[in-house]
Amino acid sequence: MSTTMKNIPQTWLEEIIRLSIERLVIVDRHGVIVYIDSDYCEFLGTTAEKAIGQLAPDIIENSRMHIVAKTGKEEIEEIQPINGSVMIANRYPIFIDGELVGAMGTVMFPNPENLMHYNHKIQSLVEELNFYKTKAEKELKSKYSFKDLTGNSRNFRGVKAFAERISVSDSSVLLTGESGTGKELFAHAIHNSSLRRNHQFVPINCAAIPEELFESELFGYADGAFTGSKKGGKKGLFEVANNGTVFLDEIGEMPLFMQSKLLRALQEKEIHPVGGQKNIRVDLRVIAATNRDLEKMVEEGSFRQDLYYRLNVIHIEIPALRERKEDIESISNELLMKLGKRFYRTGIELSTEVLNRFHQHSWPGNVRELENVLERAINLLDGNKVELAHLPLYLRDQEVVNFQPEVHVPASPENPLNQAASTPVLTLKETLAQAEKLALQNTLLLTNGNKLEAAKLLGIGKTSFYEKCKLYQL
Numbered sequence: 201m202s203t204t205m206k207n208i209p210q211t212w213l214e215e216i217i218r219l220s221i222e223r224l225v226i227v228d229r230h231g232v233i234v235y236i237d238s239d240y241c242e243f244l245g246t247t248a249e250k251a252i253g254q255l256a257p258d259i260i261e262n263s264r265m266h267i268v269a270k271t272g273k274e275e276i277e278e279i280q281p282i283n284g285s286v287m288i289a290n291r292y293p294i295f296i297d298g299e300l301v302g303a304m305g306t307v308m309f310p311n312p313e314n315l316m317h318y319n320h321k322i323q324s325l326v327e328e329l330n331f332y333k334t335k336a337e338k339e340l341k342s343k344y345s346f347k348d349l350t351g352n353s354r355n356f357r358g359v360k361a362f363a364e365r366i367s368v369s370d371s372s373v374l375l376t377g378e379s380g381t382g383k384e385l386f387a388h389a390i391h392n393s394s395l396r397r398n399h400q401f402v403p404i405n406c407a408a409i410p411e412e413l414f415e416s417e418l419f420g421y422a423d424g425a426f427t428g429s430k431k432g433g434k435k436g437l438f439e440v441a442n443n444g445t446v447f448l449d450e451i452g453e454m455p456l457f458m459q460s461k462l463l464r465a466l467q468e469k470e471i472h473p474v475g476g477q478k479n480i481r482v483d484l485r486v487i488a489a490t491n492r493d494l495e496k497m498v499e500e501g502s503f504r505q506d507l508y509y510r511l512n513v514i515h516i517e518i519p520a521l522r523e524r525k526e527d528i529e530s531i532s533n534e535l536l537m538k539l540g541k542r543f544y545r546t547g548i549e550l551s552t553e554v555l556n557r558f559h560q561h562s563w564p565g566n567v568r569e570l571e572n573v574l575e576r577a578i579n580l581l582d583g584n585k586v587e588l589a590h591l592p593l594y595l596r597d598q599e600v601v602n603f604q605p606e607v608h609v610p611a612s613p614e615n616p617l618n619q620a621a622s623t624p625v626l627t628l629k630e631t632l633a634q635a636e637k638l639a640l641q642n643t644l645l646l647t648n649g650n651k652l653e654a655a656k657l658l659g660i661g662k663t664s665f666y667e668k669c670k671l672y673q674l
């Protein structure tokens with residue numbers, strides 16, 4: 201006996217084992233019981249005297265101790281029915297000086313009370329797990345189809361018909377177009393019409409992932425890959441998307457080192473988890489999107505040419521809203537219906553003046569900007585008609601400020617832009633949130649939708665900027 205154990209009397213050791221939540225049996229290398237604790241014996245309806253010296257399967261129903269003592273392979277968390285109870289069994293081989301000498305087995309829930317207790321605990325955990333599983337699965341299903349893409353203009357119909365036609369193919373798609381033109385909506389719709397529609401659609405915003413986490417987010421990591429990593433490792437988003445589609449949004453923001461790894465993964469159809477021993481095969485369709493000029497980035501050396509060709513097999517350019525002004529009315533009506541549901545309002549329409557103003561505007565933020573303008577209007581609306589007064593200043597006084605972002609001018613009787621009288625009183629928190637949203641919107645307008653540039657101008661990090669955009673649905 202080791203020096204650390206030699207001071208513990210044999211009776212103590214037996215009591216310690218009895219106090220443990222698990223019941224214990226030890227067999228020699230032939231599967232003959234050499235030790236079994238008294239509670240286990242009681243549960244089996246035998247005594248230690250009778251059990252010791254017998255083959256384990258002769259005493260314990262469904263025992264596999266003799267097998268583990270022979271194979272030397274542990275068996276963890278196996279279900280073992282014994283005397284009408286479902287037990288969880290762990291079986292470990294015992295090696296002394298490298299030689300297999302026997303095996304130790306433990307079983308949990310030796311009495312029905314414990315079993316009930318753990319069953320109850322496990323049941324609620326399983327329910328919680330199922331809830332999050334369903335939620336995650338729902339989030340990973342594509343939410344939109346082609347019928348959600350509003351627009352009847354000739355150029356929009358052409359793009360939509362082309363996208364619908366190529367949905368069934370398995371080739372990579374590159375969606376380009378200004379911010380807010382509906383690239384993400386198109387990606388959802390393409391997946392939804394493809395043969396992969398019953399598998400996951402995994403959107404990945406390349407601009408929102410910190411550089412040092414890119415590889416592990418996309419390809420996952422093995423157990424103990426780095427300090428602070430999750431025990432047991434983590435599946436990468438590419439593995440989650442297996443058999444489905446990954447949507448690489450803002451692909452132009454992907455760092456160069458990651459572009460090489462992505463290219464390799466797409467070419468070899470394999471990913472290598474960080475710190476892992478082996479590659480994992482993945483079968484994916486890639487849809488990428490950007491509002492940046494990738495060709496220019498290739499020329500400048502900030503985007504890999506080979507990756508560009510790999511992604512650009514099918515190129516879909518989504519027209520800006522100002523290039524399809526005939527769609528403004530139908531999109532506005534569609535958005536008003538959608539927003540109406542959210543705000544419990546029906547029958548909201550645009551006045552002729554508002555519609556005219558919408559036609560004059562250049563919509564640098566595209567459909568997203570239109571959506572924001574309409575949401576703001578609904579918040580200020582008393583009746584059912586959106587009038588010029590419900591529009592933000594930069595649209596209302598378009599001729600005067602010529603699409604300049606909204607500026608806050610202190611209210612004064614002389615000031616013609618005095619809004620105080622018509623503005624409802626908000627709490628400080630709401631006012632601050634509104635100011636923050638407005639600052640983001642205005643900066644996005646200034647940068648023509650370039651989020652990275654907007655984040656820089658506002659002096660905040662890109663992750664924080666993306667979180668705020670998500671919060672304010674920008």
Ligand SMILES: Nc1ncnc2c1ncn2[C@@H]1O[C@H](COP(=O)(O)OP(=O)(O)OP(=O)(O)O)[C@@H](O)[C@H]1O
Pocket residue numbers: 348349350351377378379380381382383384385386449489490491531534567568571649
């Ligand atoms: N044709 C359309 N019909 C209805 N809604 C649309 C349409 N196009 C875009 N939208 C709406 O506009 C908003 C912006 O769309 P989306 O996020 O797909 O744009 P995006 O081009 O991916 O933008 P970004 O480049 O900034 O990521 C969404 O709320 C979307 O529902």
